Amino acid sequence: MRLQLQKFDVLESTNKSAVLAAQHGALEGTVIVAKKQYGGHGRIGRIWNSPEGGLWFSIILRPKIEPQYVAQLTLLAGVAVTQALRSLYETDEIFIKWPNDILINGQKICGILSEMSLNEIGQVDYAVIGIGINVSLKENDFPSELRTTATSLNLATAKNHDCNKVLQYVLHEIESIYQEWLNTGMKSVIELWRHFNCTLGKKINVKDCDKIIYSGTAIAVDEYGALIVQDSSGNLKSFDFGEISIRPVD
Ligand code: BT5
Numbered sequence: 001m002r003l004q005l006q007k008f009d010v011l012e013s014t015n016k017s018a019v020l021a022a023q024h025g026a027l028e029g030t031v032i033v034a035k036k037q038y039g040g041h042g043r044i045g046r047i048w049n050s051p052e053g054g055l056w057f058s059i060i061l062r063p064k065i066e067p068q069y070v071a072q073l074t075l076l077a078g079v080a081v082t083q084a085l086r087s088l089y090e091t092d093e094i095f096i097k098w099p100n101d102i103l104i105n106g107q108k109i110c111g112i113l114s115e116m117s118l119n120e121i122g123q124v125d126y127a128v129i130g131i132g133i134n135v136s137l138k139e140n141d142f143p144s145e146l147r148t149t150a151t152s153l154n155l156a157t158a159k160n161h162d163c164n165k166v167l168q169y170v171l172h173e174i175e176s177i178y179q180e181w182l183n184t185g186m187k188s189v190i191e192l193w194r195h196f197n198c199t200l201g202k203k204i205n206v207k208d209c210d211k212i213i214y215s216g217t218a219i220a221v222d223e224y225g226a227l228i229v230q231d232s233s234g235n236l237k238s239f240d241f242g243e244i245s246i247r248p249v250d
Contacts, residue, residue, distance in 0.1 A: 001029040001061075001178065003171055008032070011056075012039035015113060015130035018058035022117070022126035026060050033057040033167065040132065042111055043100075049146060053137045055163040058130040059174065063182065067118055070127055071225035071240070072186050074100050074114045077129045079192045080173035081110055085133075088169045089157050095198035098218065098227050102133075103198065107151040109134050131170065135163050186223055193221065203249040204229065206239055214239070215249065 004027065011017050011034035018032045033056065040050035050056050061073065078096045085094050085102070094104050102110035110133045119125040134152035142150055154160055181189055194200065199218050206214040206229060216231035226238040 001175055002027070003029045003031055003175065005031045005033060008034045010034060010036050010038065013037050013041055013130075014056050014058040015041070015115060015128055018060055018128040018130070019115060019117075019126075022060045022128060028060060028062040028126075030060040031057055031171065032059075035163075042113055048111060048113075048132055049141075049143060049150075050132060051137065051141050053135060053141055053152070053163075055131070055133040055135050055166050055170075057167065058128050059171075061127045061129065061178065063124060063127065065124055067116065067122065067124055068224055069186075070114065070116045070124055071099075072181070072189065072223070073127055073129055074112055075186075075193050075221070075225050076177055076181055076189050077112050077114070077131060077174065078102060079189055079196060080177045081112070081131060081133065081170055082196045083177075083192070084169040084173040085110075085153065085166070088161060088166065089153060089159055091157060094196075096193065096196045098197060098199040098221065099225060104151065104153065104156045107156065108149055109151060109153055109156065129174075133163075133166060133170070135161065135166050190221065190223070197221075199227070205247050205249055207247060 014032045014034050021030060036052045037050035037056050040048035042048045081102055082094050082096055097103055100112040101108050113130040114127060116127040117125045136154040137152040202218055204218050205212045214229060214237055216229040218227055219230050220228040226240050228236055228238045230236050
């Protein structure tokens with residue numbers, strides 16, 4: 001993959017721009033970065049707070065795979081970001097919460113949003129992986145409702161890296177893990193994901209919007225990236241990315 005960076009001061013959403021670029025034929029490896037976004041979003045239209053001081057970018061990939069495997073790219077991106085941040089910030093306190101949150105000391109520092117489109121024969125035409133990392137945001141940069149659940153890397157670690165440095169580290173990891181995934185499949189990514197995750201083994205409630213739809217223990221992640229949850233009677237159920245969120249049982 002040849003990385004090609006396009007940097008902007010302001011965009012509505014780097015995912016939106018990357019999807020448009022991909023629809024117009026942009027090559028695999030195109031990376032769209034913005035210093036701030038005025039319409040950054042998460043899953044199911046949630047708002048992603050994106051002031052200056054964060055790293056907001058999206059990368060276009062064109063893997064020749066069946067669509068059911070595309071969720072693996074979210075896990076892959078989570079692994080790459082975690083690996084890069086642990087190395088740059090010299091800490092083991094960064095973990096992945098299934099499917100797409102990266103946490104430090106239990107607070108969210110990064111979210112990942114994958115979108116894809118299929119071609120006429122049902123294969124993946126492009127996947128856009130959007131990554132938002134709170135690098136040097138100050139407490140006041142977060143809306144009050146996020147101040148207990150979110151933080152920035154520099155706040156949490158008392159280090160002072162800038163967005164360009166973080167981008168360099170993260171892209172380097174994405175490139176190498178993506179290449180390994182293309183060559184050998186999901187095995188090593190899943191192993192790393194298991195190593196970095198803070199979800200497996202925990203008692204959780206599965207929520208659809210704000211309604212609890214299932215409770216149990218998160219016991220595994222399958223090859224499609226779905227989370228397998230076992231209830232108290234031993235029944236297993238798997239949950240895809242997308243609409244649901246999970247919360248630890250209080
Ligand atoms: C995500 O959604 O976590 C995926 C976020 C992806 C953002 C990137 S930035 C570059 C690219 N361009 C885009 O427009 N998007 C991508 P989700 O799991 O739905 O979580 C959204 C929730 O996270 C919100 O409802 C808030 O509770 C919380 N949140 C919003 N902004 C945050 C921030 N900056 N840091 C931590 N948490 C935040």
